[in-house]
Amino acid sequence: MEWIERLNDAIRFIEDHLTDEIGYQELAKIAGCSAYHFQRMFAYMAGMPLSEYIRRRKMSLAAVDLQSGDEKIIDIALKYGYNSPTAFNRAFQSVHGIAPSLVKNEGASVKSFPxxxxxxxxxxxxxxxxxxxxKEEIRIVGxxxxxxxxxxxxxxxxxxxxQEAAVTGxxxxxxxxxxxxxxxxxxxCDCNDPEHGRYYIAVATSAEAxxxxxEHVIPSFTWAIFPGEGVCxxxxxxxxxxxxTEWLPTSGYEYDNGPDIEVYLEPDPQNSKFEVWIPVVKK
Known part of the structure; x- marks a missing residue:
């Protein structure tokens, strides 16, 4: 339950800072993981990317401001971090389906995202x-x-x-x-460092690149390894x-600060056999 509580603490932080610039690193610190893993967990659990959730919450409040106050559209745009009226209009319409200038019209319909x-x-x-x-360190090339x-x-x-890897042989x-x-x-996906994140299509090998x-060396980690098969x-x-959503919250483990690895044992996408490796540490 502690892991779920930390996620909800991060949601409360978002709510308290919807008129500020919300840093993913700060959210990840509250949740006790990397920014990459926080975004990944959030997307799977919420069914939408973190950026989309924040956009929906901001535009939900912006619609209330437009309906109930006398603030100018440009002032509301600035309030929620949009320096460009065009960018605010685009974000507002993507959420509500109408331009912010039409919200005050009688019968105008907007959406609420709690x-x-x-x-x-x-x-x-x-x-x-x-x-x-x-596992000890793993040297990969690719x-x-x-x-x-x-x-x-x-x-x-x-x-x-x-696709490029398949086409080029x-x-x-x-x-x-x-x-x-x-x-x-x-x-x-070694994306825990936001400044130097990289994705590799590679193999574990001692051969020269x-x-x-x-070439890249994955440090020693403890891994939770899950086998799977099916159409990829x-x-x-x-x-x-x-x-x-099912294993991690009740497992007694949490994400360690390492990469995620997908191991394709049978690469045929129509009948693939694979393993998912996630770096973990005991709570």
Missing amino acids: PIKFTIMVKGAQEMNYRIEK MAKPMYAELEKNFEIVPQMW LIPKLAGMMNSQPMGILGV KEGME PQAIQELEQRIV
Whole structure:
């Protein structure tokens, strides 16, 4: 329950600072994890990205201000952190479907988005297999690209990387270099440092990095490892959601400050076998 309480503390912080710039690092500190893991947990539990939730809450309050006061639109825009009227109009319409200038019209319809409160929900008993393993450092070699601090900006980059890896023949090249555990094609999101986050399509190997490749060493961690299979990416996304929403809150573990690893044991996306590795530490 402590983990859920910390998440709700972060939500209360958001509510207290909706007219301020809300730093993801501050929220993550309250929740006791990295900004990357906080955004990931939030998205799975709330069903929307953190930035979208904050936008909806700000625009919900902005609609109330427009309806009940005499403030100018530009003043309300500045109040909620929008220096450009155009940016405020765009955000407002994306949430409410109408321009802020029309809110005072009789019969104008706007939406209300109340604050989220996280709770543990008991669902039907569906088993989840996992194992806990302590691993020494893992050296990986492969293709890498920088990630953004805001998680949802990376949703386009990562699929493009996998497509590029398939088209250019990188996957079989990497498979030929693989000689260390974990044995599989790896998707490694090392995004805990917001200034230097990177995503790797790689393998664990002692071989030298070839031209156009990067090497990276993952430090020693304790890992919670979950096997899965099915049609990807849906199957792996569903497993990751279950890990965050069902296993983590009651496991006695919490996220450690390390990368997430997807291990593709059978890379056929229509019949994939994989493992999800998350770094954990005992509470």
